[in-house]
Amino acid sequence: MEHDGTPRRDPSSGQALPETGERNFLVRPYTMTGGRTRPRNEIAIEAMCTAVPYPPRDVSTLTPEYKAIIGLSREWRSVAEISSLLRLPLGVTRVLIADMAHEGLLRLHQTNPVDGQPDLGLLERVLSGLRKL
Numbered sequence: 287m288e289h290d291g292t293p294r295r296d297p298s299s300g301q302a303l304p305e306t307g308e309r310n311f312l313v314r315p316y317t318m319t320g321g322r323t324r325p326r327n328e329i330a331i332e333a334m335c336t337a338v339p340y341p342p343r344d345v346s347t348l349t350p351e352y353k354a355i356i357g358l359s360r361e362w363r364s365v366a367e368i369s370s371l372l373r374l375p376l377g378v379t380r381v382l383i384a385d386m387a388h389e390g391l392l393r394l395h396q397t398n399p400v401d402g403q404p405d406l407g408l409l410e411r412v413l414s415g416l417r418k419l
Contacts, residue, residue, distance in 0.1 A: 324377075325384030331366040331376060332412045334395040335359045335383055342390040351382055352391065359392055364412055370419055 337359040345356060351374070358368050369379035386392040397408065 325380045326388055327384055329365055329380050329384055329394065330396055331364065331369075331380075332408055333365050334362050335365065335368065335387075336362055336393045336395070338391060338393060345391075348391075352386060355379075355382060355386060356391060362395075364415070366412060366416060367419070370416065 335355075337356045341356075345353060348356070351372070354372055355368055358371060363371075365380060365383055366376065368374075368383070369376045372379070374382075383392060383394070387394045
């Protein structure tokens with residue numbers, strides 16, 4: 287919830303966003319990542335995430351951030367979009383998503399450019415989506 291008491295809404299679907307709780311205001315971002323500033327594996331900001339249909343463990347025991355990321359990832363979402371919607375720093379979001387993928391809670395869908403350059407079309411679509419936010 288925002289400070290005015292109204293739930294935040296996903297701009298693309300109009301649905302209420304998952305709550306990360308007041309914890310975002312009380313806990314420093316580096317605490318959510320165990321002090322790590324880099325993800326286990328390099329994750330591009332345009333990488334797409336989807337929640338696995340049958341998680342390997344009980345999701346009720348997950349942190350509020352994990353639950354919120356899973357909630358948003360029921361639809362295809364980019365790392366940048368998840369970061370923006372949850373109002374978490376991009377670096378923190380990348381670390382959390384990498385950890386969740388490692389634990390089997392999320393699937394990551396990344397492109398691996400042959401020439402080392404990102405796909406310009408994909409970057410334009412991500413930029414367009416970010417502008418809509």
